[in-house]
Every structure is written in C-alpha cells, then in structure tokens.
Amino acid sequence: MNLAPAQPEDRHDFYKVIYDERFPASVAFAREMAKIGAPVQAIRGDITDLWFHDLDPQWKKCPVPIAGLTAHGPLFCLERLAWDHGMRVVYRAEQEATHDSEPLISWIIASKTPA
Secondary structure, eight states: OOOSOSSGGGOOOOSEEEEETTSHHHHHHHHHHHHTTOOEEEESSOOHHHIIIIIHHHHHHOOOOEEEEEOHHHHHHHHHHHHTTTEEEEEEEEOOOOTTSOOOEEEEEEESSOO
C-alpha cells in the first residue's frame, strides 16, 4: 500500500496533513509526508482540539487545503465542519484494513472552487 507521493514535487501544498497516532499505517504515512516537508498533525481519533485551536481560526481567515489518513469518524467530522467554510472532500480512498485495525481513509479537503 503506497500512501505517500513518490516524489516531493508530487506533494500538494497542504496546510496540515493529519494522521491518527493509534494506527501504525497512519503513523507511517505521516513519517513519509514529513520527509517531503509536509506539516503533519497527530490526533487520537478526536479532532476537537485541532478544530478549535487551529483549523477553525485558520479557515475563518483563509480556507486552506488539508489532507490525512484517518478512520471514518475524524474525516466525517472534518468534512461536515469544512462545508461552513466553502470546503469539501475532493479526494477520498479507503485503504485496505489490516487484521487488527479498522479501514483507514486517505483524503483531501480543499476549496469547492479552483484557485
């Protein structure tokens, strides 16, 4: 399962790349993204602090794209919150579940209209 871009020039400029530190595949994804210079942000299933202290204030100033590899719950919440800022999920791909983990979803949330 190849979760990170092959080359740094393939990386989009994301404000944050969100990963869930409860899942080894998500942590590995974050490590690969950090290697190519993406700003990574850990969660543990709950996006509350990230939302109130970072994303909501940022998106009120300027809606910037984010990406991640998380379980369905965090993506569901971020997707709903993004709508109020003119953002939507523009990419979603379910990753293969391992025997000891729920399926993870790689995703991108960005503006509804092209820049």
